[in-house]
Amino acid sequence: MGFFSRLFRIKEQDPDNQDTTWAMEDNGSELVLDAEYAATLMTEIDIDAAIASHEGWRLQLQDMVNRRSDEVMRPERICHDDRCDLGRWLYGTGRLRLGHYPAFGMLVARHKYFHQQAAEVVTLFQAGEQQKAVQLLNSSCRHASNQVLLLLKELKRGLGR
Template sequence: MGFFSRIFRWDDDASTTRPPPLSQPASELTLDAKTAQAVLAELDIDTAISAHENWSARLTAVLRGTSTEQLDPQVICQDDRCDLGKWLHGPGRERLGKYPAFSVLVARHKHFHLEASTVLTLAQTGEAAKTEQKLNSGYRHASNQVVLLLKELRRGLQSR
């Protein structure tokens, strides 16, 4: 059973949903099939993953000098400006914000943006070795975490 599945404890029949027993941790709340379908309708998770991966390719192209795109670290560090961030801080938070697993996704997404900003700042200050190290460690790890959490969310929602 995956991360989101364990945390959300998907429920096939919302009409039979009862409050969790007092012995059940608050993080293991029930997400009904109707809510799962609404989330899938609001967010195309495959498109979000593709956009995230395309962003990584854009950053790499800028760092390698194969793109003339101008990126600003002060803009990149803002995790609520990309499409995924807008959803996470808007409709996603409204539907899933009470679940700790959702908070983990939001935090990992924010961390990814901070890592990307740091990589770009290092590159702009001419610190090539540090840029490469950060790109291949913290940044890549943060990026992979976001993708893995999105895939797990998709898997859990589609199983409804």
């Protein structure tokens, strides 16, 4: 079972078993969502679009470092994790709905780290340090990106879609 799936699942309560009965405030690391609330969350963010957009950014960076694109990227803008669609949701509605859960904080942190690493890749590339840019893209930037994608996919699965 995936990370978010463990957090985003509906728990059955059995009044005769102390292990399965609990209130949400008794276990801050678990998220109890009823089907209606999960459906509401799914209307507030298109997780498939967020995944596609994030994958698109990664491909743009790859094209840049491999000199397959003439697009001029601006690291001073890329470093801001609250300006893309996912970032606006994470710092807006997402934070309001899910911000008190530790897993949500991890998603925000990994998304922010990806933006920082992506900006550094662009900075290195534009400074003529292509090899360093490639190394950074293929190491910590790719790792952060993969974590964001994994967490988004787990969030989607946990919400029942």
